[in-house]
Amino acid sequence: MAGKCWPSESELNEIRETVSDMARVNKEEVQVVVSPYRICPLGAHIDHQGGNVAAMTINRGILLGFTPSSSSQVVIRSGQFKGEVEFRVDEIQKPRQTTMIKKENGTKDSSELKEQCCWGSYARGAVYALQSKGNNLSKGIIGYIRGSDDLDSSGLSSSAAVGVAYLLALEHANNINMSPIENVEYDRLIENEYLGLKNGIMDQSAMLLSSHGCLMSMNCKTKDYKLIHLPKEKQYAESGQPKETKILLALSGLKQALTSNPGYNRRVVECQEAARILLEASGDYEAEPILSNVVPEVYEAHKCKLESNLAKRAEHYFSENMRVKKGIEAWELGKFKDFGVLIAASGQSSIQNYECGSEPLIQLYEILLKAPGVLGARFSGAGFRGCCIALVEADLATEAASFVRREYLELQPELASHIREDTAVLICDSGDCARVI
Numbered sequence: 001m002a003g004k005c006w007p008s009e010s011e012l013n014e015i016r017e018t019v020s021d022m023a024r025v026n027k028e029e030v031q032v033v034v035s036p037y038r039i040c041p042l043g044a045h046i047d048h049q050g051g052n053v054a055a056m057t058i059n060r061g062i063l064l065g066f067t068p069s070s071s072s073q074v075v076i077r078s079g080q081f082k083g084e085v086e087f088r089v090d091e092i093q094k095p096r097q098t099t100m101i102k103k104e105n106g107t108k109d110s111s112e113l114k115e116q117c118c119w120g121s122y123a124r125g126a127v128y129a130l131q132s133k134g135n136n137l138s139k140g141i142i143g144y145i146r147g148s149d150d151l152d153s154s155g156l157s158s159s160a161a162v163g164v165a166y167l168l169a170l171e172h173a174n175n176i177n178m179s180p181i182e183n184v185e186y187d188r189l190i191e192n193e194y195l196g197l198k199n200g201i202m203d204q205s206a207m208l209l210s211s212h213g214c215l216m217s218m219n220c221k222t223k224d225y226k227l228i229h230l231p232k233e234k235q236y237a238e239s240g241q242p243k244e245t246k247i248l249l250a251l252s253g254l255k256q257a258l259t260s261n262p263g264y265n266r267r268v269v270e271c272q273e274a275a276r277i278l279l280e281a282s283g284d285y286e287a288e289p290i291l292s293n294v295v296p297e298v299y300e301a302h303k304c305k306l307e308s309n310l311a312k313r314a315e316h317y318f319s320e321n322m323r324v325k326k327g328i329e330a331w332e333l334g335k336f337k338d339f340g341v342l343i344a345a346s347g348q349s350s351i352q353n354y355e356c357g358s359e360p361l362i363q364l365y366e367i368l369l370k371a372p373g374v375l376g377a378r379f380s381g382a383g384f385r386g387c388c389i390a391l392v393e394a395d396l397a398t399e400a401a402s403f404v405r406r407e408y409l410e411l412q413p414e415l416a417s418h419i420r421e422d423t424a425v426l427i428c429d430s431g432d433c434a435r436v437i
Contacts, residue, residue, distance in 0.1 A: 006059040006148070006431070007034060015065035015144055022077065023067045023142040031172065035165040036061035036431040037148075037156035038206035039247060039380055039389045041215075041343050042327040045354050046317050047200025049271050050221030050292030052324040054228075054331075055206035056214065057431035058247055062158065064165040066143035068173035076123055079146025085120035089137040089170070093128035095194050096121055122159065125194035126166035129186040130176070132193070139173045156249075156380055156387070160203035163190040164434045172436050180208040180433070181223060198268040212432045215331045217324070221292045231334045241336050244394035245375070247428040250368055250404050251387045252360045253415035263384055267313060267354060274310040278302050291317040309355075316353035320346060340375025340391050347378030347388075356384065360412050364388045367407045371400040392427075401425040 016030040036057035043053030076085040130137055145165065147158060167186050171178055187204035191197045200220050210216045211227050218225035276289035281302035287293040291314060299318055306314060323342045330338040347365050350356045361379055365388050368377035373396025380389045392400050404425045409416040416424065
């Protein structure tokens with residue numbers, strides 16, 4: 001399926017009509033948060049260690065239509081999930097871990113918890129984040145939220161996109177002005193403190209800081225970032241590089257919620273343990289045990305002290321950090337072929353050193369690398385579910401998508417049968433930042 005204009009007028013109109021009916025207001029009073037999904041060509045799994053990342057958004061994502069309520073009441077419906085979420089912004093929100101205790105201590109029943117875990121918790125988490133920094137919320141929102149119809153968003157950080165959408169809507173309803181960097185921190189509070197996920201800040205940073213056609217580069221330790229622009233078209237002359245690329249999203253059909261998979265959080269802990277051993281070996285007992293606090297010289301001198309799993313995690317961090325730096329240079333020069341080679345190497349390190357990916361995702365990654373016009377590919381997201389991404393020459397994108405669909409169906413007929421044929425491999429463009437329209 002080829003790239004498209006997103007959001008379309010029909011999508012916006014449907015959302016505005018739904019909220020208009022819910023809130024009994026004119027359509028013109030309904031505003032829409034556009035919160036795009038992100039991809040991370042380089043910098044996978046190192047943001048939580050303060051590493052460097054290179055990310056961008058795509059022209060798919062979350063749309064949240066809303067209007068301020070006349071009270072503190074929040075009422076939200078979803079295009080993907082049944083039911084309705086209702087609560088008040090003047091209620092004190094507590095981290096989900098503290099509320100999900102034994103039932104005899106007053107925990108809600110399992111059906112209520114399941115509904116909250118699916119999607120209601122992100123709205124509550126946004127209120128929690130804003131409350132935790134002393135923001136006064138007096139107005140709730142009446143809203144309708146939905147993801148892109150043609151896309152299973154697994155591996156594209158739809159959770160961060162949802163959190164960002166609720167933050168922007170609540171801030172707008174309460175006349176709270178926040179910078180993109182401040183909202184990066186607020187969304188981190190939703191994910192790390194409210195939901196208990198040990199991820200870094202790459203996802204929300206890409207969504208809040210990106211610009212169409214640019215690569216967003218960030219140092220996740222200092223939070224310094226810059227947008228990397230492509231060179232002007234005349235600089236491509238006689239370079240042998242493709243002049244235009246597209247992004248392929250190849251869906252695996254494999255689904256599992258990140259917060260229920262211990263693999264992600266366990267690998268974060270392993271990175272921290274590797275950092276602690278390396279720092280102490282160098283005589284540093286004070287620095288926070290994250291790998292960005294370990295200089296490459298210390299790593300090289302003491303990596304022999306790491307047991308096998310920790311050595312692999314550290315090797316992924318240091319090699320991926322270097323790939324990001326080389327990738328930024330390649331992007332600035334329009335060297336898409338070099339950039340693609342780095343993406344493929346990142347994917348291989350994710351398999352060998354970070355030990356991500358099930359058999360279907362590894363097969364999909366290998367198929368993409370064989371597809372016509374594909375310059376590089378890797379897993380998207382944590383690597384335990386979802387999809388793979390690829391950078392492909394624009395004029396070969398349709399042929400590559402057909403090749404991937406055909407080959408994956410042959411290897412994984414059961415999983416492929418759960419994906420609509422016309423959306424199994426999507427051709428996307430880069431997107432813009434999250435915003436209210």
